[in-house]
Amino acid sequence: MKKITLLLFCLLTSTFLLAQNPSLKEITISGKVVDASSNQPLEYATVVLKNTKTQKISGGITDEKGQFNVKTPKGTYQINVEFISFKTITFPAQEISVNKKLGIIKLQENASSLDEVVVIAEKSTVDIRLDKKIYNVGKDMTVKGGTASDVLDNVPSVDVDPEGVVSLRGSENVRILIDGKPSALVGLSGADALKQLPSDAIERVEVITSPSARYDSEGTAGILNIILRKGKASGFNGSVNVTVGDPKNYQTAVNLNLRTEKINVFTNLGYSDNRNPGVYNSDVTYLSNGAIDSVRIENRDNDISRKGFNANFGLEYYLNKKSSITGTIFVRDSDGKNISNNYISSFDNANTNLYNSTRIQDEGETDETLQFSLNYVNNFNEKGHKLTLDLQHSANKENESAIITDINPETNATNELSIDNLVQADYVLPIGENSQFETGYRGSFQDLTSNYLVVAPNLAPEYNPSNNLEFTQNVNAFYTQFGSKIDKFSFLLGVRAEITNIDIQLNNTNENYNKKYTDFFPTVNFGYELTEEQSFTLGYSKRLRRPSSRYLNPFESRESEVIFSKGNVNLDPTYTNSFDLGYLNRFGKVTLNSSIYYQHSTNNIERVNSQETRLVNGKKTNVLVRQPINLASEERAGFEFTANYNASRKVRFSGSFNFYQFETEGEYTYNLTDLSTNTVTPITQNFDTKNNSWFTRFDAKITLPWDIQSQTRIFYRGPKDDAQSDVKGILSANLAFSKDILKDKATLVLNVSDLFNTRKYQVIGYAPSRENPTNITDQTFQRRMRQVSLNFTYRFNQNKNQKERKSGGNREDDGGEEF
Numbered sequence: 001m002k003k004i005t006l007l008l009f010c011l012l013t014s015t016f017l018l019a020q021n022p023s024l025k026e027i028t029i030s031g032k033v034v035d036a037s038s039n040q041p042l043e044y045a046t047v048v049l050k051n052t053k054t055q056k057i058s059g060g061i062t063d064e065k066g067q068f069n070v071k072t073p074k075g076t077y078q079i080n081v082e083f084i085s086f087k088t089i090t091f092p093a094q095e096i097s098v099n100k101k102l103g104i105i106k107l108q109e110n111a112s113s114l115d116e117v118v119v120i121a122e123k124s125t126v127d128i129r130l131d132k133k134i135y136n137v138g139k140d141m142t143v144k145g146g147t148a149s150d151v152l153d154n155v156p157s158v159d160v161d162p163e164g165v166v167s168l169r170g171s172e173n174v175r176i177l178i179d180g181k182p183s184a185l186v187g188l189s190g191a192d193a194l195k196q197l198p199s200d201a202i203e204r205v206e207v208i209t210s211p212s213a214r215y216d217s218e219g220t221a222g223i224l225n226i227i228l229r230k231g232k233a234s235g236f237n238g239s240v241n242v243t244v245g246d247p248k249n250y251q252t253a254v255n256l257n258l259r260t261e262k263i264n265v266f267t268n269l270g271y272s273d274n275r276n277p278g279v280y281n282s283d284v285t286y287l288s289n290g291a292i293d294s295v296r297i298e299n300r301d302n303d304i305s306r307k308g309f310n311a312n313f314g315l316e317y318y319l320n321k322k323s324s325i326t327g328t329i330f331v332r333d334s335d336g337k338n339i340s341n342n343y344i345s346s347f348d349n350a351n352t353n354l355y356n357s358t359r360i361q362d363e364g365e366t367d368e369t370l371q372f373s374l375n376y377v378n379n380f381n382e383k384g385h386k387l388t389l390d391l392q393h394s395a396n397k398e399n400e401s402a403i404i405t406d407i408n409p410e411t412n413a414t415n416e417l418s419i420d421n422l423v424q425a426d427y428v429l430p431i432g433e434n435s436q437f438e439t440g441y442r443g444s445f446q447d448l449t450s451n452y453l454v455v456a457p458n459l460a461p462e463y464n465p466s467n468n469l470e471f472t473q474n475v476n477a478f479y480t481q482f483g484s485k486i487d488k489f490s491f492l493l494g495v496r497a498e499i500t501n502i503d504i505q506l507n508n509t510n511e512n513y514n515k516k517y518t519d520f521f522p523t524v525n526f527g528y529e530l531t532e533e534q535s536f537t538l539g540y541s542k543r544l545r546r547p548s549s550r551y552l553n554p555f556e557s558r559e560s561e562v563i564f565s566k567g568n569v570n571l572d573p574t575y576t577n578s579f580d581l582g583y584l585n586r587f588g589k590v591t592l593n594s595s596i597y598y599q600h601s602t603n604n605i606e607r608v609n610s611q612e613t614r615l616v617n618g619k620k621t622n623v624l625v626r627q628p629i630n631l632a633s634e635e636r637a638g639f640e641f642t643a644n645y646n647a648s649r650k651v652r653f654s655g656s657f658n659f660y661q662f663e664t665e666g667e668y669t670y671n672l673t674d675l676s677t678n679t680v681t682p683i684t685q686n687f688d689t690k691n692n693s694w695f696t697r698f699d700a701k702i703t704l705p706w707d708i709q710s711q712t713r714i715f716y717r718g719p720k721d722d723a724q725s726d727v728k729g730i731l732s733a734n735l736a737f738s739k740d741i742l743k744d745k746a747t748l749v750l751n752v753s754d755l756f757n758t759r760k761y762q763v764i765g766y767a768p769s770r771e772n773p774t775n776i777t778d779q780t781f782q783r784r785m786r787q788v789s790l791n792f793t794y795r796f797n798q799n800k801n802q803k804e805r806k807s808g809g810n811r812e813d814d815g816g817e818e819f
Helices: 002-021 109-117 148-154
Strands: 026-035 046-051 055-060 067-073 076-080 089-096 100-107 126-128 133-136 158-160 165-170 174-178 202-208 221-227 235-246 247-259 261-289 291-318 321-349 351-379 386-405 411-429 435-455 469-485 489-506 512-527 534-543 563-565 576-587 589-602 606-614 618-632 633-646 651-665 667-673 680-686 689-704 708-717 725-727 728-742 746-752 761-767 775-782 789-795
Touching: 026 046, 026 076, 046 067, 055 067, 067 076, 076 100, 148 158, 148 202, 148 221, 165 174, 165 221, 221 618, 321 489, 606 667, 606 680, 606 761
Parallel strands: 026 100, 174 221, 563 618
Antiparallel strands: 026 067, 046 055, 046 076, 076 089, 126 133, 133 202, 158 165, 202 221, 235 247, 235 789, 247 261, 261 291, 261 775, 291 321, 321 351, 351 386, 386 411, 411 435, 435 469, 469 489, 489 512, 512 534, 534 576, 576 589, 589 633, 606 618, 633 651, 651 689, 667 680, 689 708, 708 728, 725 761, 728 746, 746 789, 761 775
């Protein structure tokens, strides 16, 4: 109330002075006020001018862009910039005789005044930082009632294919973190685990294409950092979220928060029960001397259902005004079932039916996760000098079992247990007003066991993939970096050292593999503010890709008798040098962000198709085996841009476009054995290829009559060809409508995902090579069909439209400061 009175007094006094002194020559004082933690403009911030000679007060307020232009007579002024719940910035008294630009003024939040405001984030924006882009989930209606995979699929630069595989700028080698750290929430399989994390639990996603040294070097394409919601508003508040959908999609999510002066208790609870019918069709054409020998057709119907519960409990205790300790417990328990009916037909070159069969796989899966985290933060002062310590322990267990009914029945089971421990320490020391030094350590330690058992009486012993794998990976990392801002120029320089020790044991065959390597990873990020509206960024980073345990495990899938996937225990890491040049321009109602990027990878990992001749049901059959190998090199270059146009408060458009070109060089040689003569023939496949692809998305948010909000999103991924396959383009569209009810305490959202039911993965594969194939595989895969859902959200003790504030004891979620 005092600040409102002061504001009115400033405006009235300013008007009175100008009216009484029209002949005085005026000067203009201008600038822009932003939130220091998010760089978001602060509208209605107060700028107070106090004339030290006359003691008269004048001033003004900022507009929706955080900008102000205050006209006043020449004189000596003390200038204060104020905003509710933020610390006031005071410019010492100075004589001003000409127009003066104060530039960008960053206000820090004031922890002592947080109790005045009850807040919750509801924005949907993209923030640009020196080394990252931040996608705030907010009001994105198309992900309501969805999962983490749906959220990622709506993030610029990111694509999630129908199988759930996440890629960044067209590359699948992307590192996914939770709250800045590796987490059991991502699970052992990644894609499936993200489908179990409800979208309502996610606050924002950070897209880090040029990571600084504080981040893991893992992920040659970059990092996706998922930040979970944590209650920070004072008092007791929360929300309840319920979703029903068809095909079956029942979800409930509860977010609760209790914050007092000394503690902050928060929890996210979720339960889901869903069913995803899908199809997988495969036509395999076998060739002999270029002519068709036979055709095998497989039409598979998948019926995937899953029930899951997850809970995240957290307690933050403020030791004093400068330090806090936070403990969290995450629990996940899910039970899934997949019934696959594979209808198989075989024909000779005259199209005569040779045989028909039905292969039914009844698969069950349980997934249990338990994770404990402890975080300590000590803010030595208000300038950013701080120390943070993190400890994390998690256990993730996945059990899969399948009964296959066919001409020759079989069973198989996979039991995996991963124990992961993390120790991390980060120290930040500001130097002067605009510089900062940072150093830290992270130790990641994983012990995984995987037992795979196949019982198939009619399967030849040499083809039985049963095995017992023990996998240990320890990574000790040390980093240091220094950043500074000099006028309009900023930089962040760092280096990271990682010591990796991997041990693999295949107990069934008494094989042991050990890999040790020490690497240094430099990072360079530059920024230049041409104007307040235009800026450039330039980044370089060295990255690597360590093969995961599943890529190393040489077991073979058993869903098909003629198409197999397996790992490769001999894989080595891939190293990538990445360069990124970005440009940001805000003009009027349009914001344009663009990037040009280049990546050079050595020893890159690619999945390849090879052919083998095996006895299947007593008959010699050519089978297709797909496994990852190390190729020589890959070059990837491209450009992307995102644009936002706010035509009015009721009409907003946004879009993104990403085009990339890739060139791969390398050869792969394997031996093909003729079962009749035992003759071994070496087969060499050339993977030299050069091609390009692209993807784009368009988003429109329009306010309809009766305050109904509509959102339309269209996505298209262009075709992509490589040495062994042709992948067709994919088009999909989502449509959503939202309406606030119950005096804005609740919201209803109707969401139609994949409106035209076109999100299908179609690929034609050639083995062993495109030039001389002995079999051609035409595959179509659709994991999830069109879905219609209705979501209801009820908020209590929350103000939907205010911006979220962070509590004073909290650390930055990503563990560092920006320049």
